[in-house]
Amino acid sequence: MSADYDVIVVGGGIAGFSAALYAARQRLKTLVIAKDIGGQLNMTTLVENYPAIMKISGPELVARVHQQAERFGAEVIFDEVVGIEKEGNIFRVKTYGGDEYRSLAVILAFGKTPKELGVPGEAKFKNKGxxxxxxxxxxxxxxxxxxxxxxxxxxxxxxxxxxxxxxxxxxxxxxxxxxxxxxxxxxxxxxxxxxxxxxxxxxxxxxxxxxxxxxxxxxxxxxxxxxxxxxxxxEVGYVTKTDFVKHLVDLNERGEIIADWEGRTKTPGIFAAGDVVQYPYKQAVIAAAQGVAAALSATAYVMGLKGKKVVSLTDWRAEKG
The missing domain is CATH 3.50.50.60 (FAD/NAD(P)-binding domain)
Structure with missing residues (x-):
């Protein structure tokens, strides 16, 4: 069984699109699966503490990174990931819409998931109105x-x-x-x-x-x-929904994913970033940085599977030997 993508990013917030930007820039075939764009930053009307940007709305900040990621070749689809399984070195990522995508690595950056109403007909008509x-x-x-x-x-x-x-x-x-x-x-x-x-x-x-x-x-x-x-x-807020990956990662008492500073989880090939991880400081700039770290770690992992060693990863050059 072959992979459709080098890396699949789950989540369309600042962490997810930062990860997609860096993964795509490293020439990994990258797919973003997102239930929405912006995540919790959609609740932020004004961001004044993001480095180099004086003032910007949360949605506009994510939109800019989204555009950058697509510029480097990342693909984006709107759906909800409901299951992930690992078979050998391949991850099978299943969506609510019934599709399945295969990748060599997965970056979990879905932050908190939009709340549902829990009323009859809601599940039946997802993506149908x-x-x-x-x-x-x-x-x-x-x-x-x-x-x-x-x-x-x-x-x-x-x-x-x-x-x-x-x-x-x-x-x-x-x-x-x-x-x-x-x-x-x-x-x-x-x-x-x-x-x-x-x-x-x-x-x-x-x-x-x-x-x-x-x-x-x-x-x-x-x-x-x-x-x-x-x-x-x-549009009534967000909750942490990590049950669908609990067989692949460790969770803390709040349901957050436990990952190291390189974004690695207990399962090789699964990385995590942003508000979904256990890091206590939930800031846009931190989520973006974690997305970048996870993408660079995923790059090294994927290159290893392909028999290539990543010698250096910098802002201006990627040397591979």
Missing amino acids: VSYCTICDAPFFKGQDVALVSWGDLAREPTTILSSTSNKFYWIFPGEKPIYDDEFMSTVLGAGKAVLVPNSEVVEIRGTNKVESVVVRNRKTGEVQELKVAAIFI
Whole structure:
């Protein structure tokens, strides 16, 4: 059994794309499998402590590294990795969409996974109208009616995007107001696309082959209504989901992956970086650096499998003997 890729990076945050950038730049055939782009940096409206960049939003920071990684040849697909198995020197990476990819090395950089609602129909319609990444998928539903479940700072980016892409969007949230920022709310409502659905929760997602409607219940009155939509965007935060790799790596009590300073785990060929590892300081610059370290370690590992020794890895040159 041969490998499709030299390295597969699991995760589309700053750690994942930094790893992909360095792996691709070292001429490894690199694939990124991401459920969304940005990860937890999507919650950050302003980054002022990233070296050499005075001010930038979290999503824009990741977008730039994403572009760099693709410029060097990294491929990116949007799906969720649900299983990884090792057979000999080959890793089989399985996705929720039913696809399987093979690689010589894997870099786990998925940080924390987007939270799910846990309602009927959600799992059935993943990638069929259920999305956890508005910036990734909103263009596919341009000019259509959609739903958004989000509130607080998490809702700033998706509401801005849907205000320009959708015909209208039902903004569903559990409280009286989704964001306590009157200026921002005025901007969103002024675009004329948002239909507020306060004090409410989604209880079911319906459809045949794809999302066709969402059922919403008012938490105060108990009233239930069905909203006809082509998609539902769920942006309600992140959780650590590492159960699918616990047979390959050691985990601490918080479910974080234990890796050394070179990104190596207990399984040769499996590396880890970013917020998913046990390192206590969760900073964008640290996650990026860990992604780079994991990529360079993966490069040395892959070159070893191919019978080549990496003599030096620098910013400007890679010498192989």
